[in-house]
Amino acid sequence: MSSSLRLPGSPLPDEDALRGGIHIFTAVLLMVAVATSFQMSLLDAALNLVLITIFAAAYFLGSIYVDAWSEGKRQAWVLLLTVVWISEMIVAPVGIYLVFTLYFLYLQVFDSLQGGVSVVFATAAAIIVQIPGGLTFGGVMGPAVSAVISLAIHYAFRTLARISDEREQLINQLMDTREKLAESEHAAGVVAERQRLAHELHDTVAQGLSSIQMLLHAAERDVFEGPERTTQAVERIRQARSAASENLAEARAMITALQPAPLAENSLRGALERMAGSFGAAGEIDIAVDVEGEQRPLPMGTEATLLRIAQGAVGNVVKHSGASRCRVTVTYEADEVRLDVVDNGRGFDPEVISAERAGLGHIGLSAMSGRASERGGTLVIESAPGGPTAVSVAIPDARRA
Known part of the structure; x- marks a missing residue:
């Protein structure tokens, strides 16, 4: 009812x-x-x-x-x-x-x-x-613990509501900025700007909200499965609050500098590990991050592109693949850097997906390919129904070319 x-x-x-x-x-x-x-x-x-x-x-x-x-x-x-x-x-x-x-x-x-x-x-x-x-001890602790858990859940939900309202205001500001750009740019530039902003929103705000939603659904399920799951439910709510805070930082960074917030505070590996932790907790998937080769500083544009592609690929794994494991690998070659995202999910037919009309369900794939092309790189998707799936992108290192 x-x-x-x-x-x-x-x-x-x-x-x-x-x-x-x-x-x-x-x-x-x-x-x-x-x-x-x-x-x-x-x-x-x-x-x-x-x-x-x-x-x-x-x-x-x-x-x-x-x-x-x-x-x-x-x-x-x-x-x-x-x-x-x-x-x-x-x-x-x-x-x-x-x-x-x-x-x-x-x-x-x-x-x-x-x-x-x-x-x-x-x-x-x-x-x-x-x-x-x-x-009895149980007779006292049962109602007391239930009261504390109820208050904690209520407070967490109210806090998430406040954070969501603030994020919505930031998104509205971002959309206003996009409209002003559309009025001052040539028609071709307007189309490109819309695509870029749509990709940014998909890779940050949309992915973050999806992660929060999955965590809250999991917490709700744990609460009603019994008192023995309450500790896990509270932990999921904490993870949702952390994801909301990170997503809010992403939106603010987009408005102020359009630079990925994780890269402003961490190395590429650190940013990928934070991303993997957030998505892994939301989707209950084991996501590992590996680095091969000698790490070296990359142009900020290249690191941002790799991070955004990783976010899009891992987001698709969490939402669509049904996988239990995923591995993100960054490989530093002599004159290029390569990113591989591999999962053990159900897989799909890349040709069928590419032929479908781009929309909210598939903008991630087109965004990844577009980002790689902008940096002079290539993106390859290897998959088939039944899985597994591998997304690989190689971007030249302009400093080594």
């Missing part, structure tokens, strides 16, 4: 998917609570079923209509669910697990302060209700 529930402030990335996951998780918990009725006396079982029915009806119906309600009605809705939840815990101890659902509702319906206070209250209620039967 889809929900119209929205968080205060900026909408969060993949918010609909998160809410859908919470609905599924809640439904499973309610079914477990119903199953416990078979172990109760007739009177307790009847009361348990009544409370579960009230909670389910209030939760799912409220999730549909909550956006049309005033703030007072939304708070009354959450208060009703809280009262029913406490009653359910008294009748059936398994009802304590519904606190996870309430944590997210508190943080969604209330502002940050009220939501945090409500989470603390629910945690205390979940612990106090266990006192008559005797407290």
Whole structure:
């Protein structure tokens, strides 16, 4: 069941998917609570079923209509669910697990302060209700750890929303700059500039957003697979925040100097390793970076071209290949430098892809070939259905020619 529930402030990335996951998780918990009725006396079982029915009806119906309600009605809705939840815990101890659902509702319906206070209250209620039967370490740590994880996930999603808004503003500035260039350049120059900017956006912003999206989907899956996966979920969220920060730096660098941000701070190898780490974490792929031959300084244009081609090739591996391993190799020859990206994925027919109309799905291949040609190099793609796939580019070293 889809929900119209929205968080205060900026909408969060993949918010609909998160809410859908919470609905599924809640439904499973309610079914477990119903199953416990078979172990109760007739009177307790009847009361348990009544409370579960009230909670389910209030939760799912409220999730549909909550956006049309005033703030007072939304708070009354959450208060009703809280009262029913406490009653359910008294009748059936398994009802304590519904606190996870309430944590997210508190943080969604209330502002940050009220939501945090409500989470603390629910945690205390979940612990106090266990006192008559005797407290255990697990009984205390379960609600407490769940509360901390819920707060961490909520904070991470809100932070990503803020970073995404800032990135959108930077992209808008970049698009404005492109429009001004189009007005002042010859028609042929306008077409070339549009292609260049499209390639930059594809290799940086689009690839970064794709990486963040995959990390968030993986984190969401880990959260709902059980408490034992929560540490991994939090780590994925940290990786998504790191990827968002790097992508923001890329956009700023494009606006200020149009120089790849990783190369401004690292060697070519260092920039490739950072790129491989980010894509590897997002796609859960083992990506290794090797350097052969004696490393030497290259013209900035050559290093930027190699990095962008590597980003495009590895991005395609993560999104399309279904590979489990990928290797990026930079080889320094006497008069040229070569970049090879090889994966063990499903492969494809290069002739079919080349014949298809260039669009968002294939701009990466044309961008890589165009970048190599601009530096006097060549790009070769070797693949076939069933894999593997190898992308190789060789660029002359102008300093050695």
